[in-house]
Amino acid sequence: xxxxxxxxxxxxxxxxxxxxxxxxxxxxxxxxxxxxxxxxxxxxxxxxxxxxxxxxxxxxxxxxxxxxxxxxxxxxxxxxxxxxxxxxxxxxxxxxxxxxxxxxxxxxxxxxxxxxxxxxxxxxxxxxxxxxxxxxxxxxxxxxxxxxxxxxxxxxxxxxxxxxxxxxxxxxxxxxxxxxxxxxxxxxxxxxxxxxxxxxxxxxxxxxxxxxxxxxxxxxxxxx
Numbered sequence: 001x002x003x004x005x006x007x008x009x010x011x012x013x014x015x016x017x018x019x020x021x022x023x024x025x026x027x028x029x030x031x032x033x034x035x036x037x038x039x040x041x042x043x044x045x046x047x048x049x050x051x052x053x054x055x056x057x058x059x060x061x062x063x064x065x066x067x068x069x070x071x072x073x074x075x076x077x078x079x080x081x082x083x084x085x086x087x088x089x090x091x092x093x094x095x096x097x098x099x100x101x102x103x104x105x106x107x108x109x110x111x112x113x114x115x116x117x118x119x120x121x122x123x124x125x126x127x128x129x130x131x132x133x134x135x136x137x138x139x140x141x142x143x144x145x146x147x148x149x150x151x152x153x154x155x156x157x158x159x160x161x162x163x164x165x166x167x168x169x170x171x172x173x174x175x176x177x178x179x180x181x182x183x184x185x186x187x188x189x190x191x192x193x194x195x196x197x198x199x200x201x202x203x204x205x206x207x208x209x210x211x212x213x214x215x216x217x218x219x220x221x222x223x224x
Contacts, residue, residue: 001030001064003056003083005074005100007137009038013204014073014097014212021213027220032059045125045138048146049075049104053082060087067092069219071212074100074174074201077165081152084159093219096165097212098174098201101182102154104147107174108139120144153185162190162222164215168199168208192218 002015009015010031022029034052036044056079060068068091072080077099084091100107111128112120119126120141128137163186165179176195183191194215199208 001056001060001068001070002032003070003072003076003079004031004034004037005076007037007044008073008076009033011038013202014209017204017209018071018212018216021216025220030059030063032056045140046142048143049078049082049150050146053079053086053150056080056083057086060090064090067223069093069095069216069223071095071097071216072099073097073203075103077101078103078150078152081157081159082150084161085152085157088159088161091159091161092223093161094159094163095212095215095219096163096167096179096182097203098167098171099165099179099182100174101178102147102151103174104139104144105151106153107178108144111173112139153182155185157182157186159186160188162219163188164192164194164219166194166196166199166203166208166211166215168196168201168203170198171201173201190222 002018010033015031019029033040034055035042036047070080077096078101080094081101116126124141125138130136167176167179169176179193183193194211196211
């Protein structure tokens, strides 16, 4: 079950590549859009971490059967942990791709300028640029405040399933120290961190996807 990132959708490169990989392996696969993303209804700007975690739980509960492996990309890595914590009996393994747990609290400070903070105070929203410098990503006061209700990195994360965390060392958004810290927070002992020296944040190029596929294969091999 694939959990996409902030403003990503289920037709993205990683989602489609993972589906193709799973089809080749004879492995079931689910991709979906959170509320306000892709083909789903609602406005993205109204969404919060809690909303999107509830969407993922609804898919897990209504669409899947048996043990599931969750693959979370960027923000989806945070959602993945929230879902696994809420349904530990349904989750058999985790694969994080540039996982960004608690990013509204721990990482936004690296991206938000004093001008952004002023806009948040004044308007309740600021906009961060994409790779081309276009102001595309809305960050709302509600997103940040709700994020504080769903932080997972402040204490041990009581998950004991196999985990693989794949992280690019050239990621400008998620420092490569993040998966190392996450590995330490997990109660699980079967945790592997794969650092890809030339990998960026998206990890969607074919050589980087191979590391993701290898991580997924490793987790699947652990499931009886």
